[in-house]
Amino acid sequence: MATKHILIVPGDGIGQEVTAVGKKVLDKIAAKFGHTFTYDEALIGHVAIEATGNPLPDETLEKMRKSDAVLFGAVGHPKYDNDPTAKVRPEQGLLKMRKELGLYANLRPIKLFDELLGASSIKPEVLKGADILFFRELTGDIYFGEKGRKNDGDTAYDVAQYSRFEVERIARKAFEAARTRRKKLCSVDKANVIETSRLWREVVQKIAKEYPDVEVEHQFVDATAMLLIKDPRKFDVVVTANLFGDILTDEASQIAGSMGMLASASIGDGTGVYEPIHGSAHDITGKGVANPLASILSAALLLDISFGMKAESEAVISAVDKVLKAGFRTRDIADAQTPANKILGTDAIGEEVLK
């Protein structure tokens, strides 16, 4: 019986709808297992810019630091996407949060619920049994290096950068995880071209010596983008830099049937942040059709990783599994065989999970 304080940060677009469902699931778990969870809410992204002019208000950051874990939605707004010259952007809030909270390790587990084998564009016989855990570095690379314009704005540049220390700490986390799984680690880089990648490979090769029981493989990012689709079962733990991780994990969402199913944990020096890997999806915002399962599964990760509540976390995952087994789907994970009356909206599928 524990007392924990959880900050809900819905952010933009469908972030609102899906975190509301995620929170209900946390509430239910607290009731069922006799914990006391208290909550607060805070702004980030476009909604924060609208309210305060700042994509990550100090107040939000303060609240994050003081909470035991953060359940996060999504950030982004089409307005900025179509205006490449905008100076203040929702994503700055997300990136600043990652940096300020020292969230250097982003864990993205890709595991297909058997019931969703048909929902993917990849053949079931290629997918069946695939189970990958990505470690994406989250506070370095081209995301955080110097960037700007020169030659009167005619030339744009971005600096990608990694220090040994930054690579070491994420590599260690990935090796530790591999030890608890199938003991295989694939490190992804572009060491044939990029200097940051050569440092990355050097460091991973060095750390590998501390984990002789883990089988290590180095792949180029282009080859990996292909192999993930061709033979997803060959991967166990994958560790990679921020930008490559961004691209490869979105791609890998097809292995899990839909992006709407994928949760992620961002951890590091302090409070952990848990969020779906999908974005703000303004095209479906407010329509009540967004898939909340990624937010629910993010809550499960939160329980497991930040609170060490394994049984509680498994209860959530098995509830999701039961709902899928009962044939319920949101639109994004439905297939031609799904009867119309089993296709539920955001809240309705949330209610099924709560049951």
Place this chain on the structure above:
Amino acid sequence: MATKHILIVPGDGIGQEVTAVGKKVLDKIAAKFGHTFTYDEALIGHVAIEATGNPLPDETLEKMRKSDAVLFGAVGHPKYDNDPTAKVRPEQGLLKMRKELGLYANLRPIKLFDELLGASSIKPEVLKGADILFFRELTGDIYFGEKGRKNDGDTAYDVAQYSRFEVERIARKAFEAARTRRKKLCSVDKANVIETSRLWREVVQKIAKEYPDVEVEHQFVDATAMLLIKDPRKFDVVVTANLFGDILTDEASQIAGSMGMLASASIGDGTGVYEPIHGSAHDITGKGVANPLASILSAALLLDISFGMKAESEAVISAVDKVLKAGFRTRDIADAQTPANKILGTDAIGEEVLK
């Protein structure tokens, strides 16, 4: 009836085996259509380092400049991949060639031969009819910016860079191509984070005004990596930066059943270079099992783009089609239904195409 001089640059690994077959096909076309093709050969990559110490000897570059087109194999060697500290690397030859010859546009057509629908890990109903033409920028981005170490080697950095001019010229090529196709262009960037991408998007938006008949869409690279697999038919022409293009086109090779089927054209200010998108594949080098169809299809692109020989190019493509229709396969494109006696080696399938 034309006289043309073609330089064969096999490079490393299976580059040797596959360009030999590509050359035979060019020979056959010359004989059939009454052209005179003369040939020379030159070194690049690991084999050039071994012979001269230089991954792109001046002599090779001179020969490239003087030829009407280059049929290229692949570069790379595992020796360097496992040694991130190597100073001289095969890939430097490839990159220098691209820069020196001004090969700023890399065209990668992704089209599935109907017979190979079963060879892909993606479901046939998702793939059928997919036909994408990638324009990958090839002489800028993080590939060619300043890179190095600082803090006593503890920190590595790479600068990604684009000028307006560089984006404009590749965007124009992509828009022109879209006009001759389904009139849809998807420009891929990461403008929500990267400054180079914001310049990219700005410029593409500007150039789009010159092509009001082409429907333009901007996608983030992470979303694109997902959508390519989820719904490949939604794409017509895709234009993107060097690094994103590297990753996305390798991924997209799964749409065509196998990387062994994909040809590319690198064009720009002078001589065009034609090469498979696959690499040197040292694991199968010398075994006679490499798929030469990408090299043969590269020869088809060469005939079309550098020599303006449409009928000749189509003759090659239709020969490949016939061989596939007759049920012949190399190992990489065979599936469970392929009878063993239809699985041919490099030379044997080449002979079938020649017939």
